[in-house]
Amino acid sequence: MHSVKFTALSCAMLGVFALSADAFAMGGPSGPSTNYIMQGHLGEVMMNPYGTAPLTAIIRDNGYTLHDVTVRIVPKPNGYDLKYKVSDAQLLTHGGIPVFGLYPDYLNHVEVTYTRELRGKRETMTDTYQLYAPPVYTEVAGIPTERHALFGVEVKKVDPEFKDRLYYINNIAEKSGIGTRAVWNNPAGGALQWNFWPQNAVIDTKGDIRWFLFANPIYDLNDMYQAGVMMGFKQNDDGMISWGYGQRYVKYDIMGREVFNRLLPYRFNDISHSVDDAQNGHYFLRVASSNYLRPDGKHVRTVRDVIAEVDQNGVVVDEWRLADILDPYRDNVLKVLDQGAVCLNIDASMAGKTLTDEELAAADKSDAFGDIVGTGAGRNWAHVNSVDYDPEDDSIIISSRHQSAIIKIGRDKEVKWILGSPEGWKKGWAEKVLKPVDSKGNPIKCEGSKCEGDFDWTWTQHTAFKIDEKSKGDIIYVSAFDNGDGRGMEQPALPDEKYSRGVIFKIDQKKGTVEQIWEFGKERGHELFSAVTSLVEYQPDHDSIMMYSATSGAEYDLKTGAFATAPNPTIFEFKWGSTTPSVEIQLKDCTGYQAWPFSIEKAMSQEVLKK
Template sequence: FRQNKDGAFTWGYGQRYVKYDLMGREIWNRRLPISYNDFSHSLDPAQNGHFFLRVASSNVKLANGQNVRTVRDVIAEVDHDGYVVDEFRLFDILDPYRSDVIKALDQGAVCLNIDASKAGKTLSEEDIRKLNESDHYGDIAGTGIGRNWAHVNSVDYDPTDDSIIISSRHQSAIIKIGRDKKVKWILGAPRGWKGEFAGKVLKPVDHQGKPIACTDATCEGGFDWTWTQHTAFRIDAKSKPGVVYLTAFDNGDARGMEQPALPEMKYSRAVVYKVDEKAGTVEQVWTFGEERGHDWFSPVTSLTEYHADKNSIFVYSATAGASFDIKTGAFTSAPNPYMMEFNWGEKEPAVEMRVESTTGYQAMPIDLKAAFEK
């Protein structure tokens, strides 16, 4: 769900995307445009009046002659009337065979669901090879077109240069792509990015602009990239041409391209970055979550978002506190998500709420005045 500037709400489900007001009155309800399928995760009401839908392609012919549906790797741009004006086919733009993150993922939480029976298990290079040699396609973690290699869970439009910023969970990367379908920059660990992509990876710096010492998966000085993240949103009120502030929820699975010795060592973060596009650098401006430890860890879903009216960061750790029966894969206790709001730059929340025994993909404040003005 996203609240639009007119106060109404847009969202999608399955093969439809819709717009309703707060009282549930339909404004429009549309099928996905022909050639697309399987909406999920993200519908961005952009500043140019269009909508960016995270969908998939209904039919792509592979080199072996087989036709497949792709998985969570296409962005369709539609105008106000629902006509497609552009598309971003990420399997053509990025490298669908980059497997470094895929091999490090906890297979118990790779998609929309959590399968505790696979908790802690990862894919090997041999597993990936066998999968690529098979005709097994669909919503499964793997590489190549027709598998869940990208798992894009947010898209946000940048009006200053007519670009989009995407969050790719299964690449543990936040990526900016121009209208020309060229990658502008990659915010993520350098490991596995080859050729022209390697030169697009942002270099971490401290608040004084000095380089931070990093390996291809870890950094010193408290800086970290995001891992299996959600909601990479541009902070419009603080960004300007060439300088992008953005928020993200760093879920934290496969942190450092590995699984920790103990599951209880996993943690999530809310984080704010500053990207200097000309210099090709990224600064970690603010982060919260590591100090809360595993109790605050959300393996999937969640949100971090800036709100200009309060100059604040709203954070939703959606699946924190869940526990499972390893043998059956069933919840033994439901998640107890945290909702927090931080004044800009502060480390202690101004508001903190915990909702017991429930879950949700995202949460956000609603502007009631805007919702009822019209």
């Protein structure tokens, strides 16, 4: 009796659901169907379809072939109106309409206009989908400065012509008790203990987060082959994102779809800082040697001093072993570095301290190898933080933080030029140091590491990039973020005298001269000082210069020079030649590495994919 009543009730309930077939399709005796909530005239919605991008979704095509798709995320009050077209290639790849840019912890309204086709019949339609997206989530270290979901944002200025910008932020979480627990020990050395949880997001010019990387599915601090600092993010010509971390280099699209996720070739270890997507489709990886045989017969893992070139299939086609190309015993810069901030190895107890000749000599004679300041292979003597391939002469341009030098090296492994202080370069390298000139080509007088007028070398700089669009033949333009530690081969009397700047140089490669044509930051003084990290890069779409002062804005203990609070990085963008920012956006309570304009148009484009 009870069984009969239950069956009758169940059938009645199914009848109710059948009355709402537009919203629900429950399946059953009528044949194959679906049993989830449906909206609009297409198929089901897949939130976070690939597991690593929670503010994305796919509206499935429901068996139709889709064309002429436009997506609009209806903005919050006073928000940024995000609208983009989707290529047929992207629609086929994702099996529906890729949705990017949902607001976190919010019921988003998504307008989609499209043409759907089935067996020759076409219909043009517009639907509005209501999609709730989850809050931003990241792993934390449990410290007081972690007051925001990733970071806070204060928009100070955005000129109208830059309001369409989206900025990709590559930040790095604080050290935590579950990270930085592993070290290489066979052979000695390496930098595996350099291990911080990733913080990556895209923000709009209203300051809202519109995408973030949920790294957990591809990241594991307990596995040395799944961890490491995520760095070197770039949007490739095909619109996808490449980067490296620990012992891996990877490529994903903005929806989170994996293109490749590869272990480094066994000859190398410890990728960080830079993955350059070259014009020939190859990748130039800033790695280190997994087994370097020193002249004294010792085997070591080196630290941030090898460039590997790999093709599209991950095959190594060339390498630059810098300990064999440069002078790994040049110690002028090493002796004036602030030992409290050797890149991300922040140690407040060492703030303001420099190495004496005796201390450096003792370290070099010891068997201490690894991510430590010192000369010779197996120690952090070079600290290369960017690589840029120049197809004009088949060379690479590198930024060596611990040599305070930007260096161009050919395919033949010969140094073409050195942009940096002439102090300490021995014969064979000294002749390659560029000579400063003014706008008329007249030599600028320099003594030691200091020059007359506004010209200055870069000091512990980051991101030395050739500006292809402005360069021609032997005349090239190079941008860099001059961090400024050890400026003039010395530490200042007071820590607040330090400053950082963005800078652009014009180099005559034939004459061996360099002219400084633009700088910004010196006038702001210590306010923009970034002891470590940061970026300056030309943006052709707006004929502009992007600058990310990535560890500035912290409060300092002026007695020790150490961070008293978390940094508050600042994004700047300038029209070419201007020193008045068109964009100024400050992030709050975070440690930045790099940031750059992200193009959703390129990410969803078919034209680029057909190259």
